[in-house]
Amino acid sequence: MNKLYIWAVVFAALMIVLTYLSVGTTEGGLNDDVVNQLAVAGAVALVVISVFVVVKYVRQMQVDTADGDLAEESWDGIGEYLNEVPKGWAILYILTMIWGMWYFTMGYPVNAYSQIGEYNEDVAAHDAKFAAEYKGITGNRLVEMGESVFLAECKVCHGISADGIDGKAANLNQRIEAVAVKHAIMNGANNFTTDFPGGMPPGLNYMFASEAELDELVNYVVAGMPADDTRGAELFAQGTCNGCHGDTGEGMPYAGPKINGYDIATVSSVLKDGKKGAIGTMPKFERLNAKQIEAVSAYITSLSK
Amino acid sequence: MFHWLEKNPFAFAVVVIVTIAFAGLVEIVPHFAQQARPVIGTTPYSTLELAGRHVYIKNSCNACHSQLVRPFKSETDRYGDYSLSGEYAYDRPFLWGSKRTGPDLMRVGNYRTTDWHENHMKDPASVVPGSIMPAYGWMFVNEADIDTSYAEQLTVAKFFGVPYNKPVPMKDGSTKIIKMGATVEEARAMALAEAKLITADMKNQDVKDAVENGKIPEIVAIIAYMNSLK
Numbered sequence: 001m002n003k004l005y006i007w008a009v010v011f012a013a014l015m016i017v018l019t020y021l022s023v024g025t026t027e028g029g030l031n032d033d034v035v036n037q038l039a040v041a042g043a044v045a046l047v048v049i050s051v052f053v054v055v056k057y058v059r060q061m062q063v064d065t066a067d068g069d070l071a072e073e074s075w076d077g078i079g080e081y082l083n084e085v086p087k088g089w090a091i092l093y094i095l096t097m098i099w100g101m102w103y104f105t106m107g108y109p110v111n112a113y114s115q116i117g118e119y120n121e122d123v124a125a126h127d128a129k130f131a132a133e134y135k136g137i138t139g140n141r142l143v144e145m146g147e148s149v150f151l152a153e154c155k156v157c158h159g160i161s162a163d164g165i166d167g168k169a170a171n172l173n174q175r176i177e178a179v180a181v182k183h184a185i186m187n188g189a190n191n192f193t194t195d196f197p198g199g200m201p202p203g204l205n206y207m208f209a210s211e212a213e214l215d216e217l218v219n220y221v222v223a224g225m226p227a228d229d230t231r232g233a234e235l236f237a238q239g240t241c242n243g244c245h246g247d248t249g250e251g252m253p254y255a256g257p258k259i260n261g262y263d264i265a266t267v268s269s270v271l272k273d274g275k276k277g278a279i280g281t282m283p284k285f286e287r288l289n290a291k292q293i294e295a296v297s298a299y300i301t302s303l304s305k
Numbered sequence: 306m307f308h309w310l311e312k313n314p315f316a317f318a319v320v321v322i323v324t325i326a327f328a329g330l331v332e333i334v335p336h337f338a339q340q341a342r343p344v345i346g347t348t349p350y351s352t353l354e355l356a357g358r359h360v361y362i363k364n365s366c367n368a369c370h371s372q373l374v375r376p377f378k379s380e381t382d383r384y385g386d387y388s389l390s391g392e393y394a395y396d397r398p399f400l401w402g403s404k405r406t407g408p409d410l411m412r413v414g415n416y417r418t419t420d421w422h423e424n425h426m427k428d429p430a431s432v433v434p435g436s437i438m439p440a441y442g443w444m445f446v447n448e449a450d451i452d453t454s455y456a457e458q459l460t461v462a463k464f465f466g467v468p469y470n471k472p473v474p475m476k477d478g479s480t481k482i483i484k485m486g487a488t489v490e491e492a493r494a495m496a497l498a499e500a501k502l503i504t505a506d507m508k509n510q511d512v513k514d515a516v517e518n519g520k521i522p523e524i525v526a527i528i529a530y531m532n533s534l535k
Contacts (some may be wrong), residue, residue, distance in 0.1 A: 073308055119376040119387065126378055156433060157421055165432060168424050280420035281506055287385065287416075 004062075008055045015047040057277065127289075134291055146299025150290050161304055170279050173303050174222065175261050180217045183278030185239070191276060192269040196257060200244070207239040217241075224304075225249040225260040262304060267297035327398055342393035346476040349458075349467045350395060350482045350533065353496040353503075353521070356454035357530025360523045361400070364441065371402030372411045372534070378409050385412040397457075414535040422528045427474040427509075431502060441524075445512055449526035455492040500525045503532075 019040055023030065024186070030037055068081040137145060152161070157169040164171040171177055182205075183189075190192065190199030208214040217239060220232030236242055236249070244256030251258035258266045271293055274284035288296065310317045344364030350358060353530040361367070374380050376387035388411055393399040417425075424431060427445065429438040434439050461487060473478035497516065503525050504516045 073312060115376055116387075119378070121383075122378050123381075156417075159432075160434065168420070168432060281418040283416050283418055285416070287382070 002059065003056055004059060008051045012047055012051045013029040015051075016044055019043050019047075051274050081210070130289075130291070137291070137295075142295050142298045145292075146295035146297065146302075149288065149296045150299050153288065154296065162300070163286070164279070167279065169282070172300050175224060175304060176222060176259060177279070178218050178222050179278045181216060181221050182214070185214070185218075189277065192257060192273050194272045195265070195269040198244075198255065198256060200256065202240075204239055208235070262297065262301040264294055266303075267300055268293045271296075331473055340390055342391055343473075344389050344391035345474050347392050347394055348473050348475075348481060348497045349469055350485055351495075351499060351529070352451060352454050352458060352486065352492050353499040353526055353529045353532075354533045355457055356451050356496065356521070357526035357528070357533075358400075358525075359450060359454060360444065360527045361530060362422075364444075366534055367402045367472070369398040369402075369404070369438070370404035370408065370410045371403040371405050372399070372409065374409055378532075382410070384409045395461075397461060398467075402488060406409040410531070410534055412535055414532045417531065419528050420508065420530065421506050422531055423509060423524070426477045426527070440464075442529060444523040445509060447523045449521045449523045451493050452489060454496075455486065455489055458492070468527055494522060499529060503528050 020030075023036060023040060030040060031119060041059075062249065066081070068083055071082050072077040109208070134145065150158075154162075157165070158172055159165040159169070162172040170180065186202065187205045188200045188202030188204075193199070205214055208217065215234065217232065217235040220226075220229055220235065222242075223229070223232075225232065225236070227248075233247070237247070241249075244252060245259050246252050246256075249260030257269055270282065271285040271288060275282040309318065339361055354505045372388075372435060374386065374388045393401075425433070425438075426441045427435040428440050452524065458467075458469060458505055462469045469483055469485035475481050484495065487493050500516050500521045504513045507513060507525075507528075509524075512524060515522050516525060
């Protein structure tokens with residue numbers, strides 16, 4: 001037997017003994033603890049396998065003789081055999097290439113993290129949750145939701161109490177203000193191009209005999225067109241207002257919006273296109289979803305009731 | 306061939322460097338070029354808007370207001386779509402800001418209007434109760450520097466190829482031409498014409514009068530800039 005094998009057995013035995021001495025006799029050591037037993041068994045296996053693998057190759061270096069054809073070139077006298085590629089190595093090499101192709105075409109693109117991807121998932125999840133939670137929301141809950149939307153989006157111009165902050169924006173506690181009615185009659189209006197593509201022509205003040213008559217009509221509209229005011233209704237017809245806004249100011253589809261009060265359609269017309277009038281310019285609010293528009297409309301409608 | 310390479314280490318090193326450099330170029334350059342291109346719909350600033358941008362920088366608005374919407378739901382709900390790098394193509398320098406004491410202004414033109422800015426700059430707390438933003442009364446008095454703005458336009462058009470007087474593609478497929486004056490007199494006249502459109506929506510009589518007299522107060526320029534942020 002070669003001396004190398006003896007040294008290998010001695011070395012392995014020494015390592016095992018040292019392992020046992022270091023952990024085997026301590027309290028809670030090998031006798032009691034299955035994890036320690038497994039760890040030591042693993043250590044023993046490692047020692048034995050390592051020692052015998054090393055011995056195998058060292059022995060091979062000692063006794064093997066070279067054979068096979070040499071490649072043409074040599075490097076300072078060191079040649080290279082034209083050996084076959086080892087089979088296991090070749091298979092692993094090809095498998096690695098296949099994995100690489102999968103990874104670059106499928107693995108990475110499909111599974112990779114993307115910030116925008118996470119954002120899109122986040123938005124989709126939120127939208128689904130929102131739709132489920134507020135599906136059948138009506139009545140007071142809708143108004144409450146509308147109030148919170150209002151406080152987030154609208155109060156910056158219309159004020160916390162929706163009074164328009166001293167004329168800086170429209171006072172939403174009433175459908176329409178005198179200055180706005182007059183401005184629309186004199187200058188026309190073409191704000192809600194999506195819902196009322198025709199717009200309102202300017203110069204309708206010429207339908208009234210005097211400034212006083214015009215003021216009378218303005219007051220009638222500002223008051224919300226009360227049914228018992230026959231004089232107002234007369235002037236409303238005289239000014240051909242009823243042609244587009246209807247006899248009672250309920251509005252007509254594609255012709256003119258409701259002007260005797262708020263409803264969901266009226267508010268969403270404003271949110272869709274924005275508005276430019278006597279008081280100032282309001283931007284459009286595309287960022288609100290359909291349910292939020294419904295809610296904020298319900299809230300604004302509730303203010304003037 | 307490979308045996309030849311193995312025998313010639315210097316040539317081998319050169320070939321390796323060339324190969325890796327080429328692969329890097331092929332991977333990096335098209336991506337970089339795509340990212341650095343202006344997003345469709347991004348237009349250069351007009352003379353008045355650029356003057357407003359100078360007012361914005363001069364008053365350190367960017368110390369409290371950012372111009373960068375991050376891709377989080379809580380941000381896009383407040384400020385609109387998240388920012389893309391190509392949207393800053395004509396910003397020199399970009400005004401991302403480092404801290405939000407006030408809200409982000411990246412897309413403020415979408416949800417605030419001229420008359421609101423007028424009220425807000427005069428007295429922020431009058432429209433936003435509890436606002437800690439100071440009033441910027443001097444903007445209603447000081448004149449905007451149109452000449453410097455025009456000089457910047459000329460410079461960026463010449464050295465960076467910013468497409469003034471050239472069709473710029475818009476999101477709906479159309480094109481838009483942002484005009485730049487051929488002379489400084491023409492640029493002043495164009496800025497004044499744009500200022501008149503802004504003051505038509507304003508209420509402050511002093512500002513209206515100043516513009517009628519051919520002067521452009523800073524407030525008009527900064528409102529033009531704010532309205533251009535979309």
